[in-house]
Amino acid sequence: MHNLRKYLAVAVISLVSAGEALAIEEPAFHLIAQFNDIEIRQYPPLIVAETIVVGDMATASNAGFRLIANYIFGNNKSVDGVADQPSQTIAMTAPVTVERVNLTEQWRVQFVMPRAYTMSRLPHPVNEAVLLREVPAKRYAVLVFDWFAGEEKAEEKARDLFAWIASKNLHAIAPFQLARYNPPWTLPFFRRNEILIEIE
Template sequence: MLVPISVVAAAILAAWPALVAYEVKKLEKPKYRVVKTLLGKKNKVEIRTYEPYVVAEYEAKEGTDMDNALSGGFRAIAGYIFARDQPETTKQKIAMTSPVRLEMEGGEKHKVSFVMPSKYNKDNLPPCNNQEVNIREVGETTVAALTFSGSRRSITPKTIHDKKNRILDVLRENDLTGDPETVMVYQYHPPFTLGFLRKNEVLLKVQETTR
């Protein structure tokens, strides 16, 4: 018996978010080691040390809100990695990685960045014609990370502020100090991914830790 096209289409649509989530898991991500796991009264926080990596970064104008910074940054960096904003003589598409990084400084400055694949360094990446995109090396960094699920719309400044405070609480409970001025937000999945499948993280640099 033939299955109606509408049933097949519905099945594909239902399976699509899970398939996307699975494919994202296979994308290259920055390497890190877990130094320790901290169990707070309500939350679990990982202390991680990330290996150095390179990012393509977009800095929004001061005062730009988070959503506009993310959309502007995504467009600008996508133009670079898909080779639209590269010189004709050196054009090469750059593989997607995960996560999309957002750095928030004092609530007024927003930097959006994509991590470059590990085969690249600052010297062998193709140049970028867009002056809004900066190629930058990120050195070894120790952070405190709180992982949570949620849709793109649920990632609001209030949500991030709440997660930041939860991290700071756990750090204090463990006699550690985090930097509250620079908050990093990692989003691992596309915006259309269902919230319960979507991995997000808020991270703070750790000022004192035992390695």
């Protein structure tokens, strides 16, 4: 009975977390086509906060998340450079993405900034390891999956998506990105993950 209560408590927390995740802003996109668990999406220009971290995917994801979270939760300075102006808190968005940089042990971790902001309105990061960057409009093939999304699983799903892209005579033009939408305490069957590969 104790174990059942414990399981139900965890399930309720995960359901609440899933509901909260639905309320978090996500990047808008135009769905061009859908093939079961694979989608073709067109994304508009976006602004991202990003950092590059060395290590394996798990280590880099955690370290990168902390650096960018620190920026959006107030470790920033005003746009006009006024020293005594208070820092800003920027709303959390989903997903958090990670991608390997040039086949090295470096990983680029990104948060998309809320749509209400422009580059001129975003506060500047205090930590120079965090950069703000405008990303142009892009088209992606996207594979959606649940459960845990570690490095091995991400690479497996990416191989599947690269193969699918080739089978449709499409052309991949960038490495894969792993996008995670949920907090770490979410039960695996409630998790939403995506592999994104930019295509022509």
